[in-house]
Amino acid sequence: MLLALAVAGAPAFAGIQQQAQGLAAEDRQCLKCHSFESLSKELEDGGTLSLHVIGDAFAQSVHHWIGCTNCHRDIDLDTHSQATGRKPYANKREYSIALSKVCNECHEDKSHLYQGSIHSSLVESGNLNAPVCTDCHGSHTVATRASYETLTGVPCKQCHENIFNAYLGSMHGQARSELGHIQAPICADCHRAHDVGAASIGDRLKDACVGCHQNAALQHKEWLPNAGLHLRSVSCAACHAPAARRKVDLMLYDGERQRPLSEKDVLPHFAKLPTAEQGGTVSLDAVELWKLVRAINQEGTAAEVTLRGRMEVATGVDAHQLAWKDKAIRDCGSCHADGAEPFQEVTVSLVREDGTRARYDAESEVLSSAVSLNSVGGFYALGGTRIKLLDVLLVLVVLGAASVPIVHLTMRKLLRKDRAKGDRK
Numbered sequence: 001m002l003l004a005l006a007v008a009g010a011p012a013f014a015g016i017q018q019q020a021q022g023l024a025a026e027d028r029q030c031l032k033c034h035s036f037e038s039l040s041k042e043l044e045d046g047g048t049l050s051l052h053v054i055g056d057a058f059a060q061s062v063h064h065w066i067g068c069t070n071c072h073r074d075i076d077l078d079t080h081s082q083a084t085g086r087k088p089y090a091n092k093r094e095y096s097i098a099l100s101k102v103c104n105e106c107h108e109d110k111s112h113l114y115q116g117s118i119h120s121s122l123v124e125s126g127n128l129n130a131p132v133c134t135d136c137h138g139s140h141t142v143a144t145r146a147s148y149e150t151l152t153g154v155p156c157k158q159c160h161e162n163i164f165n166a167y168l169g170s171m172h173g174q175a176r177s178e179l180g181h182i183q184a185p186i187c188a189d190c191h192r193a194h195d196v197g198a199a200s201i202g203d204r205l206k207d208a209c210v211g212c213h214q215n216a217a218l219q220h221k222e223w224l225p226n227a228g229l230h231l232r233s234v235s236c237a238a239c240h241a242p243a244a245r246r247k248v249d250l251m252l253y254d255g256e257r258q259r260p261l262s263e264k265d266v267l268p269h270f271a272k273l274p275t276a277e278q279g280g281t282v283s284l285d286a287v288e289l290w291k292l293v294r295a296i297n298q299e300g301t302a303a304e305v306t307l308r309g310r311m312e313v314a315t316g317v318d319a320h321q322l323a324w325k326d327k328a329i330r331d332c333g334s335c336h337a338d339g340a341e342p343f344q345e346v347t348v349s350l351v352r353e354d355g356t357r358a359r360y361d362a363e364s365e366v367l368s369s370a371v372s373l374n375s376v377g378g379f380y381a382l383g384g385t386r387i388k389l390l391d392v393l394l395v396l397v398v399l400g401a402a403s404v405p406i407v408h409l410t411m412r413k414l415l416r417k418d419r420a421k422g423d424r425k
C-alpha cells in the first residue's frame, strides 16, 4: 500500500491509467512504476538496464493474460524497489540469459530443441552474441508463431544481416517478397528455428531442400551423369548460386566413429596453424597434409581418419545467393576442365567444440599431387585438372541427350585410366 501511495503522487500518474487496457490490476500496479521511461538500474559493469516496460505492447502480446509475477516470481513488491531488495547483475547479457530461463517452464519442447542447437552451445561456451529465447522473441512483446516467419519479423536478420540480404535477392526471397509465395522457404524452413545446427556438417540442409523438392534427384539425372555422386559431393549452392566463389573443402572424417573429426581430438597438430578466417598465410602443402593424416592415424586417438572432399561455396553469404533454375551451372567444363576455378582454393576442416567448423588453408596441389593419393582418396581422381577429359566429354555431350549413359561410361573409363596412371606416379 505504501508503495502505491508513493507512486500515486507522481506527476504522470493520470497518463499511466490509460495505458495497458485489459491488463489485470496487479499488472497495472507494476506498470505504475515501470511505465516511466527513465526508470533504470545500475549494473556491476557500470552499464544501466532500462526498466521501462510498455504496457500497451505487453497487452498485445500472446502472454498478456499471464500476470507479470508469473514470470517474475521472485519479485516482492514490499522490498523490491528499495535498497534492501536490490539484486546485483554483472551486465545486461548475464541478466538476459538468466531471465530467459523462465520461458523453459512452459515451453519445455522448444527449450529441449534449443538446448541441442549450435546457438545454445555457443552461449554455453561463452559467446555473448549468440541468441537465447528473448533475443529472437523479445520478453514482453512475444507474438504468434506466424509473425516470426515473415520477411519483416524474422528474428535471424538482427544478427545475420548480410545473409538476410543475400537471401532477399535469392529466388526464394524473391518468391516471397515479389510474388507473395509464402510457401517459399525462409531461414527456419531450412535451418529450423530452435534446433539450428552447424551449417556445413551432415546432410540436414540438403535434406531440407530435397524435402520440398522431392523430384530433385530424378530431375538432375536427366542431364547430369552420376547425379547421385554429384549431389553428394557438390553442395546445391555450388551450382545454384552461379555468382558464388567455389572451392573444395577436405573434411577430416573419423571413419570408425562415423563423424567429422573434432578439433579437440587433434588440437596439437593444428595449434600452430591459423584458420582461414584469421587470414592464415601458412597453408598446408601435400606433404604436410599427408604427414598430418598419418600422424593422426598413428596416434590412436581416432583411427581411420580420412579426408572427405566436397565442392562448396566460399562464404555463408554465397550459400544464400541462390538463383532461378535457368541461371544454374550446368556447364561440365566449369568444373571438369584444366585449372577449373573451384579447384584453386582448398581448405582442410574439422569441427570445433561449439559445433562450428574450423577451416585451414591448403595448397590447391593437394588435390592433384600423387602424395595425397592416400589421404585425399576418391576425390583426387576427379577430372577437374585434366583438359583431355573435357574435350572428349564435350564431343559426347554434343551428340545429344540420348548419349548421356555413354558419356557416363566413357567418363568412368577415362577416370579409371587416370586413376591408374596416378597410382604409378
Ligand code: HEC
Residues within 6 Å of the ligand: 003, 004, 007, 026, 027, 029, 030, 031, 032, 033, 034, 040, 041, 042, 051, 068, 069, 072, 075, 077, 080, 081, 082, 085, 086, 087
Ligand atoms: C514503486 C515502484 C515499483 C513498483 C510498483 C514495481 N517496481 Fe519493479 N522496480 C522498481 C525499481 C526502482 C527497480 C530497480 C531496483 C534495483 O535497482 O534493483 C525495479 C526493478 C525491477 C526489475 C528488474 C530487477 C530485478 O530484480 O529483476 C523487474 C523485473 C521488476 N522491477 C519487475 C516488477 C514487477 C513484475 C512489478 C509488479 C509485481 C514491479 N516491478 C513493481 C520499481 C517498482
Ligand code: HEC
Residues within 6 Å of the ligand: 027, 030, 031, 034, 049, 050, 051, 052, 053, 055, 058, 063, 066, 067, 068, 069, 070, 071, 072, 095, 096, 097, 099, 100, 101, 102, 134, 135, 139, 140
Ligand atoms: C512471459 C514472461 C514474462 C512476463 C509475462 C513479463 N515479463 Fe518482464 N521480463 C521477462 C524476461 C524474460 C525478461 C528479461 C528480458 C531480457 O533482458 O532478455 C524480463 C525483463 C523485465 C524487466 C527488466 C527490463 C527489461 O525489459 O529487460 C522489467 C522491468 C520487467 N520485465 C517487468 C515486467 C512487467 C511490469 C510485466 C507485466 C506487465 C512483465 N515484466 C511481464 C519475462 C516476462
Ligand code: HEC
Residues within 6 Å of the ligand: 103, 104, 107, 110, 111, 112, 114, 119, 131, 132, 133, 134, 136, 137, 145, 146, 148, 149, 155, 156, 188, 192, 193, 194
Ligand atoms: C534463433 C532464434 C530463436 C530462438 C533462440 C528461439 N526461438 Fe522460438 N521461434 C523462432 C522462430 C523463427 C519461430 C517460428 C518458426 C517455427 O516455429 O518454426 C519460433 C517459434 C516459437 C514458438 C511457437 C512454436 C509453435 O509451434 O507454435 C514458441 C512457443 C517458441 N518459439 C518458444 C521459444 C523458447 C521457449 C525459446 C528458448 C528456449 C525459443 N523459442 C528460442 C526463433 C527462435
Ligand code: HEC
Residues within 6 Å of the ligand: 062, 063, 066, 070, 071, 100, 102, 103, 104, 105, 106, 107, 133, 134, 137, 138, 139, 142, 143, 144, 145, 146
Ligand atoms: C506461464 C507459462 C508461460 C511462460 C513462462 C511463457 N509462455 Fe509462451 N506461451 C504460453 C502459452 C500458454 C501460450 C499460448 C498462448 C495462446 O495461444 O494464446 C504461449 C505462446 C507463446 C508463443 C506463440 C505461440 C504460437 O503458437 O503462436 C511464443 C512464441 C512464446 N509463447 C514464447 C515464449 C517465450 C520466448 C517465453 C519467455 C520470454 C515464454 N513464451 C514464456 C505460456 C508461457
Ligand code: HEC
Residues within 6 Å of the ligand: 118, 119, 122, 127, 129, 130, 131, 132, 135, 136, 155, 156, 157, 158, 159, 160, 187, 188, 191, 192, 193, 196, 197, 198, 199, 200, 355, 356, 357
Ligand atoms: C542474437 C543474435 C543471433 C540471432 C538472433 C540468430 N543468430 Fe545464428 N548465430 C549467431 C552467432 C553469434 C553465431 C556464431 C557464428 C557466427 O558468428 O556466425 C550463429 C551461428 C549460426 C549458425 C551456424 C553457423 C556455422 O558456422 O555453422 C546458423 C546456421 C545460424 N546461426 C542460423 C540462425 C537462424 C536460422 C536464426 C533465426 C532462426 C539465427 N541464426 C538467429 C547469432 C544469432
Ligand code: HEC
Residues within 6 Å of the ligand: 156, 157, 160, 163, 164, 165, 167, 172, 185, 186, 187, 188, 189, 190, 191, 199, 200, 205, 206, 235, 237, 312, 315, 316, 317, 319, 320
Ligand atoms: C533454402 C535454404 C536456406 C534458407 C532459406 C536459408 N539458409 Fe542459411 N544456409 C543454407 C545452406 C545450404 C548453407 C550452407 C551450408 C554449407 O556450407 O554447405 C547455409 C548457411 C548458413 C549459415 C552459416 C554461414 C557460414 O558462415 O558458414 C548461417 C549463419 C545461415 N545460413 C543463416 C541463415 C539465415 C539467417 C537465413 C534467413 C535470412 C537463412 N540462413 C536462410 C540454407 C538456407
Ligand code: HEC
Residues within 6 Å of the ligand: 171, 172, 175, 179, 181, 183, 184, 185, 189, 190, 205, 206, 208, 209, 210, 212, 213, 236, 237, 240, 322, 323, 324, 325, 326
Ligand atoms: C519450404 C520448402 C522449400 C525448401 C526447404 C527449399 N525450397 Fe527451393 N523452392 C521452393 C518453392 C516453393 C519454390 C518456388 C518459388 C516460386 O516459384 O514461387 C522454390 C524454388 C526453387 C528453385 C527454382 C526453380 C525454378 O523454377 O527456377 C530452385 C533451383 C530451388 N528452389 C532450389 C532449392 C535448394 C537448393 C534448396 C536448399 C538449399 C531449396 N530449394 C529449399 C520451396 C523450397
Ligand code: HEC
Residues within 6 Å of the ligand: 206, 209, 210, 213, 216, 219, 220, 224, 230, 231, 234, 235, 236, 237, 238, 239, 240, 325, 326, 328, 329, 330
Ligand atoms: C552440378 C550442378 C548442380 C547441382 C550439384 C545441383 N543442381 Fe539443381 N539444377 C542444376 C541445373 C543446371 C538445373 C536446371 C535444369 C533444367 O532447367 O533443366 C537444376 C535444376 C534444379 C531444380 C529445378 C527442377 C525443375 O526442373 O523444376 C531444383 C528444384 C534443383 N535443381 C534443386 C537442387 C538441389 C536441392 C540440389 C542439391 C541437393 C541441387 N539442385 C544440386 C544444377 C545442379
Ligand code: HEC
Residues within 6 Å of the ligand: 223, 224, 225, 226, 229, 230, 233, 234, 238, 239, 309, 311, 329, 330, 331, 332, 333, 334, 335, 336, 378, 379, 380, 381, 382, 393, 407, 408, 411, 412, 415
Ligand atoms: C559444379 C561442379 C561440377 C559440374 C558443373 C559438373 N561436375 Fe561432374 N563432378 C564434380 C565433382 C566435384 C565430382 C567428383 C565427386 C567425387 O569424386 O566425390 C564429379 C564427378 C563426375 C563424374 C564421376 C566420376 C567418377 O569418379 O565416377 C562424372 C562422370 C561427371 N562428374 C561428369 C559430369 C558431366 C558430364 C557434367 C556436365 C553435364 C558434370 N560432371 C558437371 C563436379 C561437377
